[in-house]
Amino acid sequence: MLNKVKDSALAAVSQIWDGSTVLIGGFGLAGQPTELIDALIEHKARDLTIVSNNAGNGETGLALLLKEGCVKKIICSFPRQHDSYIFDELYRAGKIELEVVPQGTLAARIQAGGSGLGAIYTPTAYGTLLAEGKETRTIDGINYVLEYPIKADFALIKAYKGDRWGNLIYNKAARNFGPIMATASSHTIAQVSEVVELGELDPEHIVTPGIFVHDVVKIGAE
Amino acid sequence: MLNKVKDSALAAVSQIWDGSTVLIGGFGLAGQPTELIDALIEHKARDLTIVSNNAGNGETGLALLLKEGCVKKIICSFPRQHDSYIFDELYRAGKIELEVVPQGTLAARIQAGGSGLGAIYTPTAYGTLLAEGKETRTIDGINYVLEYPIKADFALIKAYKGDRWGNLIYNKAARNFGPIMATASSHTIAQVSEVVELGELDPEHIVTPGIFVHDVVKIGAE
């Protein structure tokens, strides 16, 4: 009997090695796998390359991961926010590398990674600073930039409910990057609010099939 | 009040002009929008380019569309089946053009069309007859073929339930090409078994958001 449900967040994230690339779900705080990130800090991970839409808010979650010195580089679309002072300080001190990627290109590169494409031509960012030095091509009169897939060693995502095979559903706009990040990593760890029995998730409603999920961690009351 | 529900299949497909490119959903008979195709025959469409996984079964639906002489060219992954004799005959008589595309590449090209990518590098078919004459590239040691998006003037798809804004859900494996074809056409016509009130489809469960759907036609009892 296959059971992907892990006992604790720490047990799950302890598989993450120093220097690995980690996709972290969430858009701001919605969908951010805060408890998995906390465990990653406890695990004392180092030299991570993080791929996430933002670079953390306030002093929790992703921001705390940065503050604790776990992160070498961050690939994101929108690092600077009104409460991203931890990132801002590290960046200005030259203590963290930053790669800014347009949000849709970030999504498309993750999807390319998850679906085995070698590269894609996207119209976004053509002629801008973010396409500098990149290969371009005009196809049917439209200008495109060549972008390469993002693949990761791990993905940490937050879902709403999951079962022991790793099938997941999400809650509202907390879905955001979860489903696509799950596809683009060798090992996906999902935190869920509820673990349900096999068959409780309607096969028509499952958003992330278990094939993309390796560990499920229930967060909250024991 | 926006209402995408059309009175009849014929009213919906009458918008399709001769010579247009039409995506037709379905995998074999599952998800094939048979009633829309029947209406397209009644509409006496001519010189269509059809994109569909198969080239018709028996003498109904897509096969009948071919038999009635509506189709100039078909782009599909698997034309030859035990009961595809109508296609087989037309093909052997040189009366229909055929472009064979690997099934996953067909899906990926449709997705590229729907999502605004200019081209994609896919590993499928590298070194085969189906990649002959196509641009290739080696990326990180893997060989890829450059493939261009498929976009269409119309898509005819079959869903299970729809509402007046064009939101759709599907039934089981009849989902197949419907959701991606809806994204890649300028005008998507969906036949449904049931039209439901706005709000009856759970926002978490909608598979095709109404933005991709232009007409909804209810099939069955009046």
Added chain:
Amino acid sequence: MNTNYKPWTVDDIAQKVAASIDEGMYVNLGIGQPTKIADYLPDDKDVFLHSENGLLGMGPAPDKGQEDGDLINAGKQYVTLIKGGCYFHHGDSFAMIRGGHIDLCVLGAFEVAENGDIANWFLGRPQDIPAVGGAMDLAVGAKQVYVMMDHVSKKGEPKIVEKLSLPITGKQCVNRVYTDLAVIEITDAGLVVREMVEGLSFDELQAKTGARLIQKSSV
């Protein structure tokens, strides 16, 4: 300086943009001023607000106490979902944008050039940290792009210019500019003034604009 005119307020402008939106349109409202437009969409028209974090059919802010951290918009404000709306992931959301499925996007901007180039993501000063979000995708992907901004900067410098001085977001993508002084169409012939604040003369408007304007009557 002439004081015979009163600039339009953000609400005035939002109302004008809202009036130009037809039933059945799928619309993305950028962060900042454009958010206001939602307040002026008539209830009897079905217009669909898209938020790039995975919402179609975005509704107004929730009542106090009803906020849901999982239901926010691209500006990370609490919102609601209207009946008939739905959720989807970021891949699908940007497929909608990049794939040309959004009929209209209204963006804020630092500068707009007469050829429709827009700069709205980065000031490029040494102290600035680059952050782009969905701006470049929206600029390039939406069928129509409107800009909503002040006509001149806080220092009084024109924001509509011949050539951008700031890092570009998207090339030749803006179709129309709504400012506190005028509504300007970007056409192949140039910048055509559709409407101006009452009491403002064309010459005064031209003086506050860094590129040549064309009077509507002359086209």
Added chain:
Amino acid sequence: MNTNYKPWTVDDIAQKVAASIDEGMYVNLGIGQPTKIADYLPDDKDVFLHSENGLLGMGPAPDKGQEDGDLINAGKQYVTLIKGGCYFHHGDSFAMIRGGHIDLCVLGAFEVAENGDIANWFLGRPQDIPAVGGAMDLAVGAKQVYVMMDHVSKKGEPKIVEKLSLPITGKQCVNRVYTDLAVIEITDAGLVVREMVEGLSFDELQAKTGARLIQKSSV
């Protein structure tokens, strides 16, 4: 010809392949012979069958009268879905395949070359109509590709060859071949025979094979 041996039946081979499949594996079984493997997967092991038309957790054929036209497999046969299975569209289904998420795919074949090239989609004769389906995606995308086929053609010609004579489906992708006479591993060193039908000698097997075989004991 030696008659001291009895070739394995399709059921025998299916059983052997089934025995090599570990719990938790995501497996795609090609049309034809490989379909049989499903019958020999032990009930106490969670193994997931993927069907490229949008199923994960494909179950056995339904009882008579329970057939559902909307629930078919890639071979267009009626199937069922097991508890915990799910549906998805073709884009997602081939993302699973092409993206390397399928652990094992078992395909039928016309020919397999000693370097792992496979030909299974098109005979290329003038009267043949090309039809590829998902064969090329599966060959290139699955982590492991096994082939299940007769050792020789109906005319008695070897189907395991030095170089393909038929149009190729995928390059260097087959890891193991199960035939009615042997199980052969495709390694960097060459074709290693893991197992043979009882009563068949290595030399006899070599005689029926179009490429050099290596005895397991010798590696």
